[in-house]
Amino acid sequence: MSSKNVAVIGAGPSGLVTTRWMKTEGHKVKTYEASSDVGGLWRYTDDPKAHSSAYTNLKTNTTKHDTQFSEFPMPKEFPNNPHNTQVLSYLEKFTDHFHLRDNIQFNTKVVQVSPVSKNTKDGEEGEEDGWIVVVEKEGKKESHHFDAVAVCNGRTWNPVHIPVEGQESFEGEQIHSHNYRKPTIADGKRVLIRGVGISGYDILSDICLHSSAKELIICTRRNKLIMKGTQSLVPGGPPITMKPRLIRLSGLSATFEDETESEVDLIIHCTGYKYGFPFLDEGVVEIEENPSRVALYQHVFSLCFLFSVIIFFVLFCLFLFCSNNLI
Numbered sequence: 001m002s003s004k005n006v007a008v009i010g011a012g013p014s015g016l017v018t019t020r021w022m023k024t025e026g027h028k029v030k031t032y033e034a035s036s037d038v039g040g041l042w043r044y045t046d047d048p049k050a051h052s053s054a055y056t057n058l059k060t061n062t063t064k065h066d067t068q069f070s071e072f073p074m075p076k077e078f079p080n081n082p083h084n085t086q087v088l089s090y091l092e093k094f095t096d097h098f099h100l101r102d103n104i105q106f107n108t109k110v111v112q113v114s115p116v117s118k119n120t121k122d123g124e125e126g127e128e129d130g131w132i133v134v135v136e137k138e139g140k141k142e143s144h145h146f147d148a149v150a151v152c153n154g155r156t157w158n159p160v161h162i163p164v165e166g167q168e169s170f171e172g173e174q175i176h177s178h179n180y181r182k183p184t185i186a187d188g189k190r191v192l193i194r195g196v197g198i199s200g201y202d203i204l205s206d207i208c209l210h211s212s213a214k215e216l217i218i219c220t221r222r223n224k225l226i227m228k229g230t231q232s233l234v235p236g237g238p239p240i241t242m243k244p245r246l247i248r249l250s251g252l253s254a255t256f257e258d259e260t261e262s263e264v265d266l267i268i269h270c271t272g273y274k275y276g277f278p279f280l281d282e283g284v285v286e287i288e289e290n291p292s293r294v295a296l297y298q299h300v301f302s303l304c305f306l307f308s309v310i311i312f313f314v315l316f317c318l319f320l321f322c323s324n325n326l327i
Contacts, residue, residue, distance in 0.1 A: 012040020
């Protein structure tokens, strides 16, 4: 294969490994990263509005042997489930070991990706040939042409919000798990965790182990029973009660599908994430809702451009790295 000019969007785990192998195969690679450094999800910040959804006690729920890149093992001294700071350190060392920083343009947001045509005459479109990538840095926009584009922007930046009756009138505090940072947010509070996916389980355990919450309630819309009655995960920890789907909020009162009610001060909506590619022209890729899925051949290539210009999506690393520490 002849050398191609390749744009990589994102310098998290997926973007880094894509950059590394595009270089290895002899392609000219330019990677655009919106933040100031590599790491993606694993670059923790106290800012709850940041792109990353990492929190202080986040660990992987895959072992280091399953999480590491095959050609670059994690250090032997790392625990079986590395902490987010260790994963970030590993990704930084991977970046430096393979000299990837020279290929990465930081603080640069990709704002538009469009297929372009060649042999355009008299207003008639010819054969599609590559992509125009528009980027913005320090308020200035630039356009660049590439033969191929690798989309590696993850999805844990794009939370799913499932409305519930009376939500706007709730008098307590509400956040999505994307904005959760420290378990002390639950100190002295009656906390409702809405959702029993990976984030719900992990935040539940984090609050139990590292806060002085008064009470914990966890509810699920799929009637998934994980415990009976009221229990505590740790000696002296807050009592935990399992509830069915949340159907209504009023004041500080939460009403569930079985018509029971509980008073809560804080709701953490652990309702998941969805794929989003706001920079892609319409028609480049099909996104299915409920659940959020992308129509890709072999989980990589857009079905809309399977036999024409090259655009591919590296999403698998996302599932290896966007994991939390299960109970």
